Amino acid sequence: MNLKKYTDYALRVLIFTGMKPEGELASIKEISETFSISQHHLSKIVFELNKLELLETIRGRNGGIRLAKKPEEINVGKVVRILEADTVLLECFNKETNHCVISPACKLKHVLNKALHSFFAVLEEYTIKDLIVNDHQLRELMGIQ
Template sequence: MQLTHFTDLGLRVLIYLTYPDRDEPVTISEIAEQFAVSRNHLVKVVHFLAQQNWIVTTRGKGGGMVLAQAAHTYRLGQIIRQLEGHTELIDCSKPACSLKGNCQLKAILDKAQQAFYDALDIYTLKDAIASPTHEAIIQLHQLHLHSSAQKRPH
């Protein structure tokens, strides 16, 4: 099983937003630059995260995004379920399978997928940013702040 690129980016955005010591909101352009990803694709991801009320976004000068809640309230299994769109591991109807109704494979895979999400629900976003991830996030933010300060006219 492999998570989609959409899910990967969604998790990266949420992790990046856990850094609490920011005076201004984080922008899509900043995250795109920090993770070397497409800004256009990131716009779709951020829009979805905002629709789920996981982040709060503001438009215009000084706008950006922040986490809507504390990191410990986000369950990883729930986040990944939503980002993945509740996909099944196999679809016995496309193409139609001759064994449909007489095969245990789908039930076994569905059970395994549920166990996967149940295992992830034990963990929160706060768990995902434990050391050394937390320190790496700090470094990314400091790198951005340093880079932004150099770009400003003196």
């Protein structure tokens, strides 16, 4: 399973904002500089995470972003499922574009489907809080005071 960069960056945004002391705002610029990701790309991600009610955005001179929920309330598996909703491992996973002649009898799609569900099941065991338990080391690496 290979996650899209979009999903990877979204998880980084959630981790970064989850590392901030409660109430403190992060900025897209700050996250961009920390992870060397384009601010434009991050803006799209922040917009979607805000629509999903995972981030709160505050406009204005002293604005920024912060988690809209507590880190322990943000399930990693659910976030990945939403952002990877269009996951198609094989052609046969999409009935509209499936041209595989063995598809009706093939067991591979069932095996991979089971593996995909197991992948998400493991991710659903974790929250953002679980990903930031080593906060001292993460703060140092990200330059967060």
